[in-house]
Amino acid sequence: MVETLLRVENVTKRFGGLVALDNVSLEVLRGERLGLIGPNGAGKTTLFNVISGIYKPEKGRIVFKDVDITGWPPHKITRLGIARTFQIVRPLSNLTVLDNVVVGALLREPDIGRAREKALEVLETVGLYEKRNMLAKDLNLVEKKRLEVARALATRPELLLLDEVAAGLRPREVDELVETLMELSRKGITMIMVEHVMRAVMNFAERIVVLHFGRKIAEGTPKEVANNPQVIEAYLGPQD
Amino acid sequence: MRELMRYARNPVVVLVSVLLLALPALFSMTGQPFYANMLFLSLMYGVAALAWNLMQGYTGMFSLGHAAFFGVGAYTVMVAMLYYNVSPWIGIWLAGVMAAVVGFLLGFPLLRLRSHWFTLATIAVGEIFKLAFAHWSYVGAARGLQAPIVGPSKALYYMQFTGPFVYVYVALLVLLVELVVLYRVVNSRTGYYLQTIREDEIVAKTLGIDTFRYRMLSLVISSFFTGLAGALYAVRFHYVDPFAVFDLITISTYIAVAGIIGGIYSFIGPLVGAFIFVPAAEYVRVKIVSAFPRVFGLHVVVVGVILLLISLFLPEGVMGYLKRKGYIKTG
Numbered sequence: 001m002v003e004t005l006l007r008v009e010n011v012t013k014r015f016g017g018l019v020a021l022d023n024v025s026l027e028v029l030r031g032e033r034l035g036l037i038g039p040n041g042a043g044k045t046t047l048f049n050v051i052s053g054i055y056k057p058e059k060g061r062i063v064f065k066d067v068d069i070t071g072w073p074p075h076k077i078t079r080l081g082i083a084r085t086f087q088i089v090r091p092l093s094n095l096t097v098l099d100n101v102v103v104g105a106l107l108r109e110p111d112i113g114r115a116r117e118k119a120l121e122v123l124e125t126v127g128l129y130e131k132r133n134m135l136a137k138d139l140n141l142v143e144k145k146r147l148e149v150a151r152a153l154a155t156r157p158e159l160l161l162l163d164e165v166a167a168g169l170r171p172r173e174v175d176e177l178v179e180t181l182m183e184l185s186r187k188g189i190t191m192i193m194v195e196h197v198m199r200a201v202m203n204f205a206e207r208i209v210v211l212h213f214g215r216k217i218a219e220g221t222p223k224e225v226a227n228n229p230q231v232i233e234a235y236l237g238p239q240d
Numbered sequence: 241m242r243e244l245m246r247y248a249r250n251p252v253v254v255l256v257s258v259l260l261l262a263l264p265a266l267f268s269m270t271g272q273p274f275y276a277n278m279l280f281l282s283l284m285y286g287v288a289a290l291a292w293n294l295m296q297g298y299t300g301m302f303s304l305g306h307a308a309f310f311g312v313g314a315y316t317v318m319v320a321m322l323y324y325n326v327s328p329w330i331g332i333w334l335a336g337v338m339a340a341v342v343g344f345l346l347g348f349p350l351l352r353l354r355s356h357w358f359t360l361a362t363i364a365v366g367e368i369f370k371l372a373f374a375h376w377s378y379v380g381a382a383r384g385l386q387a388p389i390v391g392p393s394k395a396l397y398y399m400q401f402t403g404p405f406v407y408v409y410v411a412l413l414v415l416l417v418e419l420v421v422l423y424r425v426v427n428s429r430t431g432y433y434l435q436t437i438r439e440d441e442i443v444a445k446t447l448g449i450d451t452f453r454y455r456m457l458s459l460v461i462s463s464f465f466t467g468l469a470g471a472l473y474a475v476r477f478h479y480v481d482p483f484a485v486f487d488l489i490t491i492s493t494y495i496a497v498a499g500i501i502g503g504i505y506s507f508i509g510p511l512v513g514a515f516i517f518v519p520a521a522e523y524v525r526v527k528i529v530s531a532f533p534r535v536f537g538l539h540v541v542v543v544g545v546i547l548l549l550i551s552l553f554l555p556e557g558v559m560g561y562l563k564r565k566g567y568i569k570t571g
Contacts, residue, residue, distance in 0.1 A: 095436075112432075
């Protein structure tokens, strides 16, 4: 019996007159790798912001580990086991790469020394160990994306929300990143990947949910989704 | 604590400490109370600037209202002494507690604000405290509170000594306590969390940090030590009045300027800044302003010029500059 880790139930989020999320529901099983795709403005990042507590939904519920976390402040949600990365990277610019990750590790390990050890391990995993003493602002974009993942991982999440971590990467780098994420998945971390880079999401996800104008329009294996006429229409416009 | 010991082995730190300990005695022997007083004021502002910088440099909260905590601290010593016969030796620490309580209560409205709105609100708070105390008869309203002159048998209890020298050592004691506490705070999980909030509050939240709580903690610790600085003022001058201890320029702004000159991204920077700025300001006040008695507000002009020069040539402060040039590694 596989446990449902996260349930998004009928979530609606509006910004003024714009409906960013329109009655969206989805479930994520423990250990699953879920892809979340859709054209620009489909509501993918908004959904992440709702799950991680940055936005409160007007309607619907978010249930994580059978706890209703709707409307919880972000820090409590993180403590319960959800971590996220940011699509537009947000490094702690004037701290070193190591200290960026130490801050994440301190959540579960209040001792600085042990948090540092833990952070170094995580930096090794994402391939930033050599850069650990640089200031975060001096990293290039690819490295900053990796730092986002490292910092989130250091909080030891059960559910990791990845917001376009493959954007701007070269194909080889995309494959490396997917490999790293697969390894984390094998360690038991559940992941939702928001992604435009199809090479990443198609190789990574076991199941894909497609959003379009704030609505869920399709759901299935990568192959099913790629052949779904509604999805093709959403991305390419009406086909004859 | 081990880190602190390593700090204590740093020859520069040891040298500065020894000099600080010896200087008042030296001045006392050579009959230079002006310089001993300068030293006292530098230490007093240094205590306040270090406290201010826990908010500015570590947490990213720019306050121009620290006079509120400074003044509350100064008044607490006087009220405790005059109305409850509490020795200033104890009153100093009560002053810290009282300022911290005020900081805590002010935190609820203030911490809703960020960046320049926060700064504007702190200015308002400082001014409100000045006006409130100037109209509050319990604390002497606009006249303020004056300690009575006591005989030699009670001088120790009421902390009344001739000249500035003993007060320099009292200030050194307070500074030492502050340095130990702040050093431990900034090198703990709290220190990491405050800096995370400074860099990006949203990220801080998503890393599990209760940002309201930690910003409040920063404010409370900062107001505690600023209250101690105000207490030093009260014990040194035996007299407090609202227009002196709640002043926007010579308290709130001087504290901030000392911190900025020294370098806000440095632990010890604000203290260094106080030792550069306060003697300069004192020198100007006593030697230059008194030579031009009809030029009103000249000291403010001088402060402005010093700030202008710093922002042009040392925008990261003295300690930031020394670090960038590689003259020092930490601090």
